[in-house]
Amino acid sequence: MQEYNDKRVFTGGRRSMLVFNKVVSALAKAGISLMGSRILSVPGRKSGEWRSNPVNLLVVDGERYLVxxxxxxxxVRNLRVSTEGQLRIxxxxxxxxxxELSDADKPDILRAYLKKWAWEVGAFFGDDVKPDSPTExxxxxxxGFPVFKVHPA
Structure with a gap:
């Protein structure tokens, strides 16, 4: 069984996570979304160069979120500075x-995110945090988990 540390990163699974991210990215670039996956591009806060990462776009009650x-x-740091980005499929x-949502506004979004993707990202939240966890x-x-509401530009 793999263990995770306080930084919510698998100590034994970092390489497999990188491979998984590359596969998800390749599929999204080819136009295939894995349960809502997209390629997020955001200009770097210092360089201004565009940086890209695979993300899961969550839809709750018709509103879209990035967790x-x-x-x-x-x-996250780049998006906070630029407040704009691109989603590609x-x-x-x-x-x-x-x-960016305030912490008080996050519980329902985090719960929905975990319901959909706990199989992929649940370990980053820890053993005590599940989709059915109490709001408290x-x-x-x-x-510890930034959430952004996505608005059309």
Missing amino acids: APRGHVQW GRKVETFRAE TLLHVAP
């Missing part, structure tokens, strides 16, 4: 504006 299951990673590119638990972990 960062690995926490305050580079794409195949040749279709959508420019969007991002609005989700509020407790909310500061």
Whole structure:
């Protein structure tokens, strides 16, 4: 059984996660979405060069969200500065504006995200955080998981 550390990264599975991300990216570039996957592109906050990562686009009650299951990673920091990015699936590119949610507004979104993708990202949330976790638990972990509402540009 693999263990995870406080940074929510598998100690023994980092290589397999990188391979998985490459596969998801290749599929999205080819126009095949794996349960909502997209390629997120955001200009770098220092260089201005576009940076890309695979992400899971979540739809809840007709609204779209990006959740960062690995926490305050580079794409999150870049999106906070630029507040705009692009989502790509195949040749279709959508420019969007991002609005970061407050921690108080995250529990329902985190719950929906875990319901859909716990099989992929659940380990980053820890053993105590599940789709059916109480709201208090989700509020407790909310500061560690940035969530952005996606608006058309």
